[in-house]
Amino acid sequence: MDQSIIFDLDLINRYDKAGPRYTSYPTALELHEGFGDTDYRWHIAKSNQAGGPLSLYFHLPFCDTVCFYCACNKIVTKNRGHAAPYLDNLCKEIAMQGALFDNSRVVNQLHWGGGTPTFLGDAQMRRLMDVTRAHFKLRDDDGGEYSIEVDPRETHDSTIRLLRELGFNRISLGVQDFDPDVQKAVNRLQSEEQTLGVLEAARAEGFRSTNIDLIYGLPLQTVATFAKTLDKILAAEPDRLSVFNYAHMPARFKTQRQINDAELPSPEVKLAILQMVGLRLTEAGYVYIGMDHFALPGDELAVAQREGKLYRNFQGYSTHSDCDLVGLGITSIGRVGDAYIQNVKDLETYDRLIHHQKLPVFKGVDLDQDDKLRRAVITQLICHFGLNFAAIEKEFAIDFAGYFARELEALRPMQADGLLMLSAAGITVSSAGRLLIRNICMVFDRYLAQKTQQQFSKVI
Structure with missing residues (x-):
């Protein structure tokens, strides 16, 4: 695959906003x-x-x-x-x-x-x-x-x-x-x-x-x-x-x-x-x-x-x-099966729970089917700069164009700007769009509208 990047200053200036780093989806x-x-x-x-x-x-x-x-x-x-x-x-x-x-x-x-x-x-x-x-x-x-x-x-x-x-x-x-x-x-x-x-x-x-x-x-x-x-x-x-x-x-x-x-x-x-x-x-x-x-x-x-x-x-x-x-120690986050789990964040609470033979779980989340679907989409994009619709449709038994109609429409300005190419078969991120991959992934994040920019770092 082509692993090159193009530095487009105009694109970066226009798209440089805050957003998740997607070490997980849903995010922590x-x-x-x-x-x-x-x-x-x-x-x-x-x-x-x-x-x-x-x-x-x-x-x-x-x-x-x-x-x-x-x-x-x-x-x-x-x-x-x-x-x-x-x-x-x-x-x-x-x-x-x-x-x-x-x-x-x-x-x-x-x-x-x-x-x-x-x-x-x-x-x-x-x-x-x-x-x-x-x-x-x-x-x-x-x-x-x-x-x-x-x-x-x-x-x-x-x-x-x-x-x-x-x-x-x-x-x-x-x-x-x-x-x-x-x-x-x-x-x-x-x-x-x-x-x-x-x-x-x-x-x-x-x-x-x-x-x-x-x-x-x-x-x-x-x-x-x-x-x-x-x-x-x-x-x-x-x-x-x-x-x-x-x-x-x-x-x-x-x-x-x-x-x-x-x-x-x-x-x-x-x-x-x-x-x-x-x-x-x-x-x-x-x-x-x-x-x-x-x-x-x-x-x-x-x-x-x-x-x-x-x-x-x-x-x-x-x-x-x-x-x-498996996450071990304070603040660590794990992913087991269809759940994310985080341990407690301070030494005192950690000590107390361990002393009582309790797992030091602080919080977590169960992933529903939509979470797993969107995680697969975001993972493919952020790791491989592309997405094959047929593979997602087969894995999750959906019609991609129907399920993600709103998201595909939101990607069209990005296509016009040269960040990606949309086709009936999938999405291909351009060399100029790779530095802005977080922006592309954000389109598929259904939780993002509920968040404030202060919770994330700038993409560039």
């Missing part, structure tokens, strides 16, 4: 507190009847220092002792959840996110993986997709060796920007030597995939300064790059209030940075996967997209569409 905003422990257990039982592999996500919320741009669920503390009681509870939750899932179901995907997972000490990381292996069927052939997010400032060669020994084979490094003035403005001081040293250590230990996260739109960034950071990253040739748009929403995220609004780049500068990034990465041989993600042509994400097997879940793009996702 539809989860409600009427869904609880009993509902989750019912969906697990139903899921066990269907069988299939599992994906595990562990939320490790602790950070040593706060990055002012961060919108993640984290707990900032210098006290490493705070991780010990949390780890105790997390291990108990693993045992509780593991007892509910059929022990023949293989874990094909596993991810430690945060926060900063490497906030844990070596012995704690060993314990967490040992307990996981005791209660879930982890692979021992290195054939799974076992990934971890690391902060290069807290990751040494010995840490990388341990992570590889524990079974991790994919690693993601937070960088954001190498410019020292930008780093000071966002309180993330991180040297090139630290970062690139971790990248090389991961390769030496046999990690199969390396990813680097960058952010554009941070204070004091310019096209010239960000180009210098990109030069250094491209010289290191990570397998994947995530280039995120900084969404400045200080009303929602208190830490962002420490950023000086006057130092933020203008919308015009942000677009110029994005255009430069897209051109440079394409010239360097990376393909655009979608939604801020680029990968080398041989990377599994790029291959999965070409083969029509790419999927999207709460962790982003994935090659494992057949896995039920």
Whole structure:
């Protein structure tokens, strides 16, 4: 398939509005507190009847220092002792959840996110993986997709060796920007030597995939300064790059209030940075996967997209569409069967529920048939930039043109603007429309009219 993009400044300016990132449909905003422990257990039982592999996500919320741009669920503390009681509870939750899932179901995907997972000490990381292996069927052939997010400032060669020994084979490094003035403005001081040293250590230990996260739109960034950071990253040739748009929403995220609004780049500068990034990465041989993600042509994400097997879940793009996702730890979100489930968000509630041998479910949502239909449509569009009507009609026993008459009419102005091509057979997103894929997906979101723009980030 054609994986190219075209940067059309006029289109981007006209369509750059706020909207969901569609790591799920319905989005996490539809989860409600009427869904609880009993509902989750019912969906697990139903899921066990269907069988299939599992994906595990562990939320490790602790950070040593706060990055002012961060919108993640984290707990900032210098006290490493705070991780010990949390780890105790997390291990108990693993045992509780593991007892509910059929022990023949293989874990094909596993991810430690945060926060900063490497906030844990070596012995704690060993314990967490040992307990996981005791209660879930982890692979021992290195054939799974076992990934971890690391902060290069807290990751040494010995840490990388341990992570590889524990079974991790994919690693993601937070960088954001190498410019020292930008780093000071966002309180993330991180040297090139630290970062690139971790990248090389991961390769030496046999990690199969390396990813680097960058952010554009941070204070004091310019096209010239960000180009210098990109030069250094491209010289290191990570397998994947995530280039995120900084969404400045200080009303929602208190830490962002420490950023000086006057130092933020203008919308015009942000677009110029994005255009430069897209051109440079394409010239360097990376393909655009979608939604801020680029990968080398041989990377599994790029291959999965070409083969029509790419999927999207709460962790982003994935090659494992057949896995039920089990969320573990505070704030984690899972997808089991036809339901999304989120754990409680604070340590005290989590501790109390685990102490009483209760699953720490905070809220969730049951997907109805319309939800599943629209999820399939949005997933195909956001992963493959196209949609085959006949395949959807066969899977859901509908007439696409009749069911989505209003949505197809809403797409016609986008067709006129060159974002996509509509035919009797389906939808094909153009190279110019790929950067605006969220806008196209939003047409099929029946919940969106009830939301305010302040609940989402800008698409560009």
